[in-house]
Amino acid sequence: MRLGTAIVPVFTRPAALIAMQAVAVAETAPGRFVLGLGSSTEAIVSGWMGIDFGKPLSKVVEVAGIVKRLLAGEKVGAFRLGQLPPAPIPIYIAALGPKMLRAAGELGEGVCFYLTGPGIIPELLAGVGRPVDSMCRIGAMAGDDDEAVKAAARRASVAYALVPYYAALLERQGFGEEVAAIKQRWAAGDRAAAPGQVSDAMLDETWLLGSVDHMLERLADYERAGLGCPAIAPIGVGATPAERRRHVEGLIEALAPN
Numbered sequence: 001m002r003l004g005t006a007i008v009p010v011f012t013r014p015a016a017l018i019a020m021q022a023v024a025v026a027e028t029a030p031g032r033f034v035l036g037l038g039s040s041t042e043a044i045v046s047g048w049m050g051i052d053f054g055k056p057l058s059k060v061v062e063v064a065g066i067v068k069r070l071l072a073g074e075k076v077g078a079f080r081l082g083q084l085p086p087a088p089i090p091i092y093i094a095a096l097g098p099k100m101l102r103a104a105g106e107l108g109e110g111v112c113f114y115l116t117g118p119g120i121i122p123e124l125l126a127g128v129g130r131p132v133d134s135m136c137r138i139g140a141m142a143g144d145d146d147e148a149v150k151a152a153a154r155r156a157s158v159a160y161a162l163v164p165y166y167a168a169l170l171e172r173q174g175f176g177e178e179v180a181a182i183k184q185r186w187a188a189g190d191r192a193a194a195p196g197q198v199s200d201a202m203l204d205e206t207w208l209l210g211s212v213d214h215m216l217e218r219l220a221d222y223e224r225a226g227l228g229c230p231a232i233a234p235i236g237v238g239a240t241p242a243e244r245r246r247h248v249e250g251l252i253e254a255l256a257p258n
Helices: 015-026 042-048 056-071 098-107 118-128 146-161 164-172 176-187 191-197 200-206 212-225 241-255
Strands: 033-038 091-094 110-114 133-143 229-237
Touching (some): 033 056, 133 212, 146 176, 146 191, 176 191
Parallel strands (some): 033 091
């Protein structure tokens, strides 16, 4: 089993610290650790952390390049790792737009996706420019009440539809009307109505919902689309921690490979 980060934001940790932490984690899983790097979003980097989010593409390219050199044993500036990883650490780049996809192909051994349905996977992989491994973090929700599960997925979708990168990705997947409606309700202050603008089709393309058989068929769609590894993020919907835990464990049991 591989152990990976998806992702470490390049704005919130210096390259030297990322390299040191990567070596430390790699020691727990020799030959099985994957370092995922990406820009994160302005809402998190600037809004939460108070750090300037200028030129995310340039920052990803810069930090990934320095980390690769450090992990190879090079001295960068005044810093060199005192201990190298027990095995080479592949770097995967989080990418959705054309420029970041090309950067992933030039810098990384793999690419990370999120909020990405199987329908657009071939287009994204082609944008990388060369064959690389790929992973997609896919939210899977389960609960005793199907409508409550859909409502939770709709609320989560709104948070991403308001982020420019993800809004553009959703539009490319055919959900431009939903994104526009969400933004309109949010800007008008009618935030309670925003989740209602997320269509069933948008949920079905970007989440794993419904019966176990349907989820497994959707995972097969990702495989047929060329995705290397679906990283399933199980989410339990329920009134109590015990209920939510039960649903998370049920998803793991149902969706884990045989």
